[in-house]
Amino acid sequence: MMELEQQQQQQHSSNNSSSESESESEEEEDEQDENLHLQSLEKALADNPSDYDSHLNYIKSLRKLGHINKLRQARESMSLLFPLTPTLWQQWTYDETSLLLISDSPNQDQQPRTEAYDAITNLYERALHDYLSVSLWCDYLNFVQQHDPLLLQLSPLGISKIRDLFERAVPAAGFHVTQGNQIWEAYIKFEQTILHSIHHTNTEEKDKQVQRIRSLFHRQLSVPLYGLSSTLLAYKSWEDEQGGIPKSSSNDLDEVPSHISSAYKKAMEMYNERAHYEEQISRNDTPEEKLQHFLTYIKFEQSLGDPARVQILYERAVTELPVSGDLWLGYTRYLDETLKVAKCVLDVYSRATRNCTWIGELWVHYLLSLERASASEEKLSTVFEQSLQCAFSSSEEYLDLFLTRIDGLRRRNFSAGSTALDYSVVRDIFQSATEYLSPYLKNTDGLLRLHAYWARLELNHGKDLVAVRGVWESLLKTSGSMLEAWKQYIAMEIEMGHIDEARRIYKRCYSKRFTGTGSEDICHSWVRFEREFGTLEDYDHAARKVTPRLEELQLFRLQQESKMGVASVAQKEDPVSKQTPQKRKLSARSTDEHPTSKKQKGTAHGQTRSFEKETSQKSTEVKVVGSDQPKPDKPETIKEQQTKPSAPREIYTDQCTVFLSNLSFQAKDDNLRDFFSDVGGVTAIRLLKDKFTGKSRGLAYVDFSDDAHLTAALAKNKQILLGKKVSIARSDPKHNKRKESSGRSTREHDRRGPATGGSESIEGSDSHMKESVTSQTSSSNSNRHGKSVQLRGKNTFAVPRTLVKPLGWSNNEVKKADNVDNLNSNDEFRKLLLKK
Structure with a gap:
């Protein structure tokens, strides 16, 4: 048993030693990686010292490795x-406090305690200069105490010193609406400690x-701060002591002096006025x-x-x-x-230019x-040189800086004869x-x-x-x-009375070429x-x-105007040729060579020209004998192209739909859905938008599931949506169809005569029009060029519609006695019409 226990102990100790060695090796690897990372950061900072993120990562890595120096x-x-954030300053002051003042085993090289204390207080003063931070102020006050x-x-000098520091903290951070109560509470707590130290x-x-202490409570109760009601209870409790x-007052303001009560009520009103704004700026x-x-x-x-409240709010804003x-x-x-307090203003400008170096203004x-603060020339020169090292967005900003500096030197040296x-x-x-x-x-003018x-x-x-002329x-x-x-050079010479010098300048520049009419002007x-x-x-x-x-300039301008005039005339004569691409490139034949036909009664000249242009561009069935014109498309191909169905369009019946007008241009589908949320039954929403810009036209259709929801x-007609009274009316699809049908019939009548023969009549009219176009185009070409042309179809160009297709004809009917093919002039057309 003893041997077994010894073996188990040896095995356990070996396991512990192996685990410790593994952890040590992992720590060594981590340290090596961190050192490599540190070296890469040092190289990055050497290449680019102005990289803010590299500075942050470098400090973080050094703090992790414990490289104090x-x-x-x-x-x-x-x-x-760069200005450091409150968090960076708090880390710095904490590290220095731990190293210099909180040491269990001070050595001989450690700074004396007073020197260490002064060094850390200087750090806090520098920290408070960058940004407003209530927590940093509280740390500073706690450190001093x-x-x-x-x-x-408890020497009078020490107590007076800390009181002065609290009085600095009150206007700097004590008016912070949501956090300022921390400063007041720390101040009152310190004074209560002093009270307890006084012998009875x-x-x-x-x-x-x-x-x-009572005065401090009164001051705090008159400032709009978060938790003011708790401050009132604390004050009453302290007064009871x-x-x-009396502590047992039923009302919060019972037994409170009237001037304190009125100040408290006013502070609560001020806080309530600001609560909404505080909620907005606290959002993410x-x-x-x-x-x-x-x-x-x-x-x-x-x-x-209230300038103090405005200033602290600005400080809060620039901190965030x-x-x-x-x-x-x-x-x-x-x-x-x-x-207009010089010290305060200059302090803010110093921080502003450190945070936004790129703003020349x-x-x-x-x-x-x-200059207003009568700063020394050394300070002005230093700030000016710093500004020139910054990167501004435009050269005018640098010019403004130079001129501002020169203005200051001029006023400083010459205004009062100094x-x-x-x-x-x-x-x-x-x-x-x-x-x-x-x-x-x-x-440039600059x-x-x-x-x-x-x-x-x-x-x-x-x-x-000599220096003047050199400039x-x-x-x-x-x-x-x-x-x-x-001109300004000449004007200065004339002002000085140097007429001959001004004349010499005229002789140098009168032959130069200037923009616009400058050459004539000089x-x-x-x-x-x-x-x-x-x-x-x-x-x-x-x-x-x-x-x-x-004379030379006049001739040059006439030549330029002549060129511009020719170009403008050419553009006016053929405005369509540059805008409309030709389907077929005509070889050695110009469409401008068409003989101008006699203007028909009731036919606009512009319509005739556009019709000729259109027919000359279309592919027609013309067989030209001995011509090198490209072969026209086959009739089957043309028919397939004309009868090819277009892309299907979504059709709305508008059977249970309202039409909305006078909508806000910012209105979206969700706004309309919310607007009709109390009604319900919305199935679709269609906002009408401009086809070119894609922006809302202030119109919309909303479909509903049934008539009850529609009613x-x-x-909700004339109710407000996004600040505008919306007009709501029922969409009438039948009315729209009547208008659409009427418009379509009119267009078809204008284009190809009355459409009374059903689908067959319309189809026949289309084929008749094709033949007319073909005949007219072929006839025109044969008259111009003298070619042998085989015509297909009938020449009905410029023939009155009543002669082309009288009302009631069908495709299969044979035209009666009057043979349109034998008509050769407009007079014959007119006689035939009168005979009818």
């Missing part, structure tokens, strides 16, 4: 490039502390929908005129949507117009805000702007505006005429085809210039130069 460095690097050396000793014999100090308000909607909810909420707060440019622009604009307003900075700084900015923007703004501004400053402040010449090198550049401008400033010889010289140039549906 690399982790600190990685967090610092990311915080320089637990680790502040002065506060732990020190009644004066106790009374002061009681009054301080102090011997104030898309960023676009959430942004719209926030903007609606902000507009509501702005209408009430940190890369929304519209939010940051609206926030900064509101602060510029309403708050934010950087422009940031520079203007720094020479705080050398003009060379302004010149360097202009030079950088032209070098940077000229390739992208060539021949580049012209930049150079005109530069030349004016060189003239007024630089006092360097204009550099512009003409890149944008010499801009008429306005030459010639006329030179002549006017010489009339006003030059001698008679100068005027004559200008006239001799510009006259042949103007109930008609009773």
